[in-house]
Amino acid sequence: MAATTETLTAERILEATEEVLRRYGPAKATVVDVARVLGVSHGSVYRHFRTKAALREAVTERWLERTIVALRPHVETGEPADERLTGWLTALFALKRRKAGGDPELMATFQVLIGENSAVVDRHEEHLVEQIARILEDGHREGVFTAPERDLTSTARAVFDATDRFHNPAHAADWSAPDAEDAFTAVVSLVQRALRA
Amino acid sequence: MAATTETLTAERILEATEEVLRRYGPAKATVVDVARVLGVSHGSVYRHFRTKAALREAVTERWLERTIVALRPHVETGEPADERLTGWLTALFALKRRKAGGDPELMATFQVLIGENSAVVDRHEEHLVEQIARILEDGHREGVFTAPERDLTSTARAVFDATDRFHNPAHAADWSAPDAEDAFTAVVSLVQRALRA
DNA sequence: GCGATGACAGATTTCAATATCTGTCATTCA
DNA sequence: TGAATGACAGATATTGAAATCTGTCATCGC
Structure with missing residues (x-):
């Protein structure tokens, strides 16, 4: 004003x-x-900004960028790679869940923007997958994780996809269920069992 | 008329x-x-039917029931449990994807009904998880799968959750992507690695 | 000269009047 | 007698006229 x-x-x-x-x-x-x-x-x-759509796209990008930044520290802890992976996934889930629970309306707004800008979201997911890949790579070097059957990126993508239910805003409504935490832990240990040497 | x-x-x-x-x-x-x-x-x-909502709920139930029936044969093939699990997951993905691709409008209709009837959907998911659990149980008996760290049902649930992206209609839009098939295969082999003895 | 303005055309949204739908129930009909 | 009807009240959806918004651009003023 x-x-x-x-x-x-x-x-x-x-x-x-x-x-x-x-x-x-x-x-x-x-x-x-x-x-x-x-x-x-x-x-x-x-x-x-050339159009309203471009403006909203830029906001979406900024919003997603914050998640990347917030997770960066979890990629490079001193911990062994397997613990780091669990830590990273837990941080991502906690982050998303806190946002969704804290302000459901804002989350709904965010979801609309995400739906409008799938190209931005795709790039964002690539960044997240890269962070996972870096942890997997370290884990392989440390001997904590087995040699991957397929290339690192597609394994990282598989980890991302397998945990989709716990970070994709489309599922935000399920995150307040009483057994969400257990379901998350179960999937993470499934993933860990698949990767560990 | x-x-x-x-x-x-x-x-x-x-x-x-x-x-x-x-x-x-x-x-x-x-x-x-x-x-x-x-x-x-x-x-x-x-x-x-007491209300329009009850009518739509009954249609939703019927619709979901068809998936359960279509998958039943895949629970009880003669194959080893690990192959059966892959077969079951592949059948579920193929089924959903065929529906989504074949008639996107009908899929959209279906999604609206699903959104209106989450209680019905919850019961449906329980049935699917039961089918997975039965395969896991056989696999354990056959010695194909390792003894589960946690109870069978929650492991089955984890398998269901980990593959969510490939059967939850909320993700139907992604299923026509060129790399959807690869992503699916990658997650399935991740899951298999986690379970195999 | 360069960023800011506001009038404008066409597209989109809002709003209120009108029409249709949901759910009930007294009545009909076989 | 028990299934089917259709008129009805209140809730919901449709519609089209009026208001607002988007994106452009000739003009302004620092």
């Missing part, structure tokens, strides 16, 4: 867009709203 | 409801439509 004297940057627009999405949800958030928050005309927003 | 002289049974109503859902989709299918197909007044439909 208040006009600031700061220069208008892509960064500031993204922040405003996030705020508007949070407040009004994905269906009602408009470019005009974003401009109003920034105290500029909506034409100015279009100087930085 | 044509009035038949046959007596009105729950079975005939369910068939008509399926037809109406197929033709108009979940949003536009009405009880009046169902009655029209049967050539009766909608009041007569309410003699057999």
Whole structure:
């Protein structure tokens, strides 16, 4: 509502867009709203983002990037690779679950954005799979994991896919079930048994 | 449209409801439509099903039941348990994928019904998990699978969860990707490695 | 000169009036 | 007598006119 004297940057627009999405949800958030928050005309927003879709895509990217950053430390702990893998998967599940439980509406908004930007999501998944692959590679070097039958990336992808139920927002509704924790642990130990030497 | 002289049974109503859902989709299918197909007044439909929701639930149940029946033969082949497990999982994936690919609109309808009837879906999943558990039990007896670390049912559940991406209709959109087959094979061999003696 | 503006056309959404549907039940008919 | 009917009240969906939004661009002012 208040006009600031700061220069208008892509960064500031993204922040405003996030705020508007949070407040009004994905269906009602408009470019005009974003401009109003920034105290500029909506034409100015279009100087930085070609379309509304591009703006929302950029927000999605930012949002997903945060998960990558939050998980990075778990890739490079001093622990043995098998423990690191469990730690990484647990951190991912905890992260997603905390978000979903803490603010279900925001999660719903997020899911809509994800549905709109599958290309961004694909790239994001590739990053996550890379992090798993790095742990598997270390595990192989340490002798904790057996030599993979197939290439590292597709094994990493298999680990990602096998645990999909516990990080894919499409399943967020199941995460509050009383046995979600047990189900997660069971799948993780299944995966560990498959990988361990 | 044509009035038949046959007596009105729950079975005939369910068939008509399926037809109406197929033709108009979940949003536009009405009880009046169902009655029209049967050539009766909608009041007569309410003699057999208390509400529209109950009617749709019954259709969902019937629909899911067909999967259970189609998979039953795969539980009891003469094959060793590990091959049977792969066979069962492959059959489930193929079944779902054929449905999704063959008639995407019908699949979308089905997904809406599933969303409306989570209790029915939960019971259905339990049946599928039971089928897996039976294969695991045989495998343990045959010495093909290692003694389970945890109880059979929760291991079976873990197998079901780990392969979720390849049977949960929520992921139907991914099944036509060129690498879906490979991803499936990778997860199945991961699961097999975890279970084998 | 360069970022910002706001009027504009066409696309999309909202809103309220209208129509249809759900679920009930007193009545009919075989 | 017991299945089937259809009129009905309240809930839900449809529709089309009015309002708002998206994306462009000629113009402004620092």
